[in-house]
Amino acid sequence: MLSVDVVNIWTYVSTMTRSEPRPYHHGNLRQALLNEADRMIRSSGVEGLTLRRLGARVGVSRSALYRHFADKRALLIAVATDGFRSLREKLVEAWERGGRNPEAFRAMGAAYVEFAVRNPSHYRVMFGGFLDPEARNPELVSEGGGAFQALVDAIATLQRDGYARLDNPVLLARHAWAVVHGVAMFGIDAQLREPGALEELAEFSIEQLRAGLARTRKE
Amino acid sequence: MLSVDVVNIWTYVSTMTRSEPRPYHHGNLRQALLNEADRMIRSSGVEGLTLRRLGARVGVSRSALYRHFADKRALLIAVATDGFRSLREKLVEAWERGGRNPEAFRAMGAAYVEFAVRNPSHYRVMFGGFLDPEARNPELVSEGGGAFQALVDAIATLQRDGYARLDNPVLLARHAWAVVHGVAMFGIDAQLREPGALEELAEFSIEQLRAGLARTRKE
DNA sequence: ACCTGAACACCGTTCAAGT
DNA sequence: ACCTGAACACCGTTCAAGT
Numbered sequence: 001m002l003s004v005d006v007v008n009i010w011t012y013v014s015t016m017t018r019s020e021p022r023p024y025h026h027g028n029l030r031q032a033l034l035n036e037a038d039r040m041i042r043s044s045g046v047e048g049l050t051l052r053r054l055g056a057r058v059g060v061s062r063s064a065l066y067r068h069f070a071d072k073r074a075l076l077i078a079v080a081t082d083g084f085r086s087l088r089e090k091l092v093e094a095w096e097r098g099g100r101n102p103e104a105f106r107a108m109g110a111a112y113v114e115f116a117v118r119n120p121s122h123y124r125v126m127f128g129g130f131l132d133p134e135a136r137n138p139e140l141v142s143e144g145g146g147a148f149q150a151l152v153d154a155i156a157t158l159q160r161d162g163y164a165r166l167d168n169p170v171l172l173a174r175h176a177w178a179v180v181h182g183v184a185m186f187g188i189d190a191q192l193r194e195p196g197a198l199e200e201l202a203e204f205s206i207e208q209l210r211a212g213l214a215r216t217r218k219e
Numbered sequence: 220m221l222s223v224d225v226v227n228i229w230t231y232v233s234t235m236t237r238s239e240p241r242p243y244h245h246g247n248l249r250q251a252l253l254n255e256a257d258r259m260i261r262s263s264g265v266e267g268l269t270l271r272r273l274g275a276r277v278g279v280s281r282s283a284l285y286r287h288f289a290d291k292r293a294l295l296i297a298v299a300t301d302g303f304r305s306l307r308e309k310l311v312e313a314w315e316r317g318g319r320n321p322e323a324f325r326a327m328g329a330a331y332v333e334f335a336v337r338n339p340s341h342y343r344v345m346f347g348g349f350l351d352p353e354a355r356n357p358e359l360v361s362e363g364g365g366a367f368q369a370l371v372d373a374i375a376t377l378q379r380d381g382y383a384r385l386d387n388p389v390l391l392a393r394h395a396w397a398v399v400h401g402v403a404m405f406g407i408d409a410q411l412r413e414p415g416a417l418e419e420l421a422e423f424s425i426e427q428l429r430a431g432l433a434r435t436r437k438e
Numbered sequence: 439a440c441c442t443g444a445a446c447a448c449c450g451t452t453c454a455a456g457t
Numbered sequence: 458a459c460c461t462g463a464a465c466a467c468c469g470t471t472c473a474a475g476t
Contacts, residue, residue: 029440045348051469061442063471072469124348129264129339129408167423175424178401185404186397189348204386205394208431215430248459270450280461282452291450442475449468456461 030068032058037079041121046076046130073130077137080126083119084140087126088147090115095154102163102210105154109180109206116184117198123188127181151176155213164213172213179209249287251277256298260340265295265349292349296356299345302338303359306345307366309334314373321382321429324373328399328425335403336417342407346400370395374432383432391432398428 036058040049051072055062069075094111098104116123125131131140151173158164164172183205187198255277259268270291274281288294313330317323335342344350350359370392377383383391402424406417 047349050467052467060440062469063443064441066470067440120348127404127408128347129343130266171419171423174405174420175427178405178420178424179398180401181404182397182399182401185346185400186393189346200390201393201397204390205397208394208427211434212427212431269448271448279459281450282462283460285451286459440476442473444472444474446471447469450466452465453463454461455463457459 029058029060029064033065033068033075034078034082037075038082038122041079041125042119045121046125046128051075074137076125076130077140079122080131081137081140081143083122083126084143084147086119087112087115088143088150091147091150095150100154100157101161102158102214105158105213106206106210108151108154109176109209110202112180113184113187113198113202113206116181117187120188123184148173148177158213165215176209176213179205248277248279248283252279252284252287252294253297253301256294257301257341260298260344261338264340265344265347270294293356295344295349296359298341299350300356300359300362302341302345303362303366305338306331306334307362307369310366310369314369319373319376320380321377321433324377324432325425325429327370327373328395328428329421331399332403332406332417332421335400336406339407342403367392367396377432384434395428395432398424 033054037049037054040054040057051065052062055065065075069078090111091108094107095104098107126144131137152169155164155169155172155176159166159169183198183202186201252273256268256273259273259276270284271281274284284294288297309330310327313326314323317326345363350356371388374383374388374391374395378385378388402417402421405420
């Protein structure tokens with residue numbers, strides 16, 4: 001009816017008659033903001049991301065952003081959620097392409113470290129505690145859980161095929177996560193400056209991890 | 220001569236004649252600021268620490284702080300430096316009190332995780348990347364290196380006594396640090412909510428670590 | 439629906455001035 | 458030596474108003 005047209009008439013009018021001081025973002029503004037936030041975090045770190053500069057870069061007023069995100073934390077949560085989704089994809093790909101065997105498990109560990117080192121600021125948003133655990137955003141929890149589940153599934157498969165000890169796979173996955181997370185942090189903090197040092201550590205730690213999972217319950 | 224007295228006369232005058240609106244901090248202001256910053260970080264996290272509130276809590280004007288720290292980053296570096304010193308003390312104590320043997324090595328790992336979990340905000344300042352690696356504050360680097368050296372020394376001793384494989388002790392120490400760091404991060408992010416889950420993981424991971432170090436070079 | 443502009447309360451930091 | 462008070466340039470966030 002009429003009301004439907006009224007709803008969109010401003011869009012029509014503005015696109016047809018405005019002297020184009022700024023193009024409107026129709027529905028893709030959210031994604032444009034996320035993309036630009038990604039770029040800013042990548043180049044200047046989380047502390048370099050301010051909503052005002054983000055808006056200016058996208059070509060939008062200060063408050064336009066609040067149509068799509070409740071506040072800055074909500075935007076960071078969205079960034080972290082995307083990061084977890086991307087990480088899970090990388091992990092699953094390495095595991096499946098490697099043939100779901102102990103060697104593929106090592107490839108999965110290497111993929112984890114690589115993701116963190118190639119996206120350090122992203123990784124910090126995901127694990128740096130900027131997002132207080134009270135902010136239990138369901139999508140974030142679900143996406144983070146999905147990435148962790150990829151590890152649990154891989155370990156359960158190794159167990160089924162006789163490659164891994166039969167402890168609780170969740171405990172084994174937590175241990176595996178701790179190892180790769182620790183290695184990744186070493187790499188991110190750039191405390192390993194010597195070329196090859198991170199690769200050496202990653203290889204060693206992941207091999208230690210694999211051998212430890214293979215070790216029988218009582219040594 | 221006269222100039223010496225002139226230098227301190229204001230202190231004399233102010234302590235004797237002022238109607239005590241605010242007590243002066245003679246030389247201990249720096250420590251008072253660090254102590255209060257510690258308390259604020261502990262209760263509200265790093266993002267809860269603002270220089271203005273810090274000054275107000277200590278009872279000092281906004282700019283007084285700049286007599287002791289170049290800027291906010293310098294204050295955080297000082298906090299991190301203290302943290303590393305404290306951590307090293309805890310590690311060395313656990314190692315020596317335990318008798319410098321494999322069991323003591325486990326105690327050292329547990330002490331590490333305990334330090335992180337009991338001082339989560341401190342720990343984040345130390346490792347959260349708030350301090351960009353470019354800011355190579357010599358004291359911070361030295362104190363952080365000291366804590367790491369405690370690990371290297373312990374592993375070298377284990378090697379000498381036939382308890383650990385003979386790889387490069389620095390590599391072994393990096394691996395050990397990665398493991399306990401990863402476990403600590405799990406605990407800090409409170410992703411392990413179930414009671415006892417963190418203890419279970421810490422015990423498992425540290426035992427994996429110890430067994431891995433004991434394993435001979437070629438399994 | 440989507441955006442603007444001004445305003446508010448808060449930052450870190452500086453600097454001339456005070457005791 | 459140590460501190461104050463005002464100022465500057467920046468934040469995140471809100472809200473009435475515009476198209």
